[in-house]
Amino acid sequence: MAEARTRRYREPNVHHGSPWPFVIAIGAAVSYVGLIINLPLMVLGLVVFVSGAVGWLRDDLRTTPRAFYGPGTENLPVLGRVSARKLATWLFLATEVMFFSAIIGAAWTVRLRTTETTGLPWAYSGQILNVPGTAFVTFILICSSLTMVEALAAIERGDQKHMRYFLLATMLLGITFLAFQANEFYHLYFTDHLTFTSAPDGINANFGAAFFAQTGTHGAHVTAGVLALAYLNVKAWKGGFSKENHETVELVGLYWHFVDVVWIFLFTLVYLI
Amino acid sequence: MAAEAAAAVPVVGATGEHVRRPYVYVFIILAVVTLIEVYVSTLDFPQAIDRISLLIVLATFKASLVAAYYMHLKYEPRWIMLIPFGALALVFVLVAALTASSVPVLPQP
Numbered sequence: 001m002a003e004a005r006t007r008r009y010r011e012p013n014v015h016h017g018s019p020w021p022f023v024i025a026i027g028a029a030v031s032y033v034g035l036i037i038n039l040p041l042m043v044l045g046l047v048v049f050v051s052g053a054v055g056w057l058r059d060d061l062r063t064t065p066r067a068f069y070g071p072g073t074e075n076l077p078v079l080g081r082v083s084a085r086k087l088a089t090w091l092f093l094a095t096e097v098m099f100f101s102a103i104i105g106a107a108w109t110v111r112l113r114t115t116e117t118t119g120l121p122w123a124y125s126g127q128i129l130n131v132p133g134t135a136f137v138t139f140i141l142i143c144s145s146l147t148m149v150e151a152l153a154a155i156e157r158g159d160q161k162h163m164r165y166f167l168l169a170t171m172l173l174g175i176t177f178l179a180f181q182a183n184e185f186y187h188l189y190f191t192d193h194l195t196f197t198s199a200p201d202g203i204n205a206n207f208g209a210a211f212f213a214q215t216g217t218h219g220a221h222v223t224a225g226v227l228a229l230a231y232l233n234v235k236a237w238k239g240g241f242s243k244e245n246h247e248t249v250e251l252v253g254l255y256w257h258f259v260d261v262v263w264i265f266l267f268t269l270v271y272l273i
Numbered sequence: 274m275a276a277e278a279a280a281a282v283p284v285v286g287a288t289g290e291h292v293r294r295p296y297v298y299v300f301i302i303l304a305v306v307t308l309i310e311v312y313v314s315t316l317d318f319p320q321a322i323d324r325i326s327l328l329i330v331l332a333t334f335k336a337s338l339v340a341a342y343y344m345h346l347k348y349e350p351r352w353i354m355l356i357p358f359g360a361l362a363l364v365f366v367l368v369a370a371l372t373a374s375s376v377p378v379l380p381q382p
Contacts, residue, residue: 081349089357090353090356093360095360097357099359108372111373126315135308135310135311139304143300145339146343149341158379207308250345261336261339261344264332264335265332265336266305267332268329268332269329269332272311273324
């Protein structure tokens with residue numbers, strides 16, 4: 001087994017190296033530094049980051065689909081049916097759990113403490129936010145989780161056609177969610193005058209900042225998910241996944257379901273309470 | 274040569290099982306609980322904390338269903354749960370620290 005693995009590492013046609021992750025890492029580092037010291041530097045970092053991502057995805061889409069991606073994607077017995085890529089995805093999701101916890105925790109700290117210090121109350125459920133409409137897009141997001149997991153189930157059976165349709169449906173549902181959120185933000189900001197620093201109707205001025213920070217970061221994650229789904233769709237329609245090789249569908253699915261989980265909590269904590 | 278080596282490896286994702294997983298049932302439960310949540314949010318509880326607690330319990334139930342069935346935690350090796358639960362342990366510390374001095378000023382209905 002170990003010998004076979006060593007041999008595969010040396011196979012010239014089993015390509016598993018790419019310079020693009022380094023470009024992405026450099027772009028991320030520059031943009032983080034830029035965020036602190038210089039905004040144009042941040043934009044430069046983002047451009048490098050996006051270029052790296054586009055280059056990596058383009059290389060991948062040009063590669064002939066095959067059953068074996070390369071070292072790191074196989075099932076190592078020591079990890080018990082969990083590949084290195086899935087393990088990495090779960091670790092990434094763990095960091096995302098902490099990221100969202102920090103944002104939600106900060107918003108709740110502001111909510112619980114400024115109510116008594118500034119005198120103005122926090123908006124109650126339905127006072128300014130559209131609860132029925134948001135309940136509907138929550139349902140849309142739940143639908144998209146179902147279609148995502150059905151896409152994975154389809155390719156696990158080797159059913160290309162249904163995988164493509166379910167992946168397309170998932171992406172369209174995600175876009176629907178984003179369209180609703182964009183519309184909601186627009187009306188709240190320009191019609192209701194709920195801004196980052198002020199709020200209408202005697203609502204606590206911090207409400208807007210807390211609302212936009214929580215739902216905005218989630219919306220950014222949905223956007224990233226829709227982009228990942230666009231890549232999955234292109235690759236799926238090119239025949240890039242098979243019964244033997246479809247882990248990417250599963251990993252993007254994990255991220256997509258995680259974004260759904262975050263929304264389940266945000267819907268409760270921001271809209272209903 | 275490479276194809277042979279690849280074929281000998283148990284490929285990721287090809288678990289071979291064709292069991293019907295209850296994805297649609299989970300979806301129905303999620304949709305119904307969402308409706309219940311919206312209804313609960315309109316109810317007038319004697320204490321706001323009761324309504325808030327009930328809503329958080331319902332949200333946690335929904336999130337657990339998604340994690341268990343759609344994210345396949347129910348079908349994965351148990352140890353992988355250490356990763357999300359490890360993060361959740363830290364979240365619990367954060368929530369406890371943030372709310373410790375704030376609970377008496379929870380929002381009123």
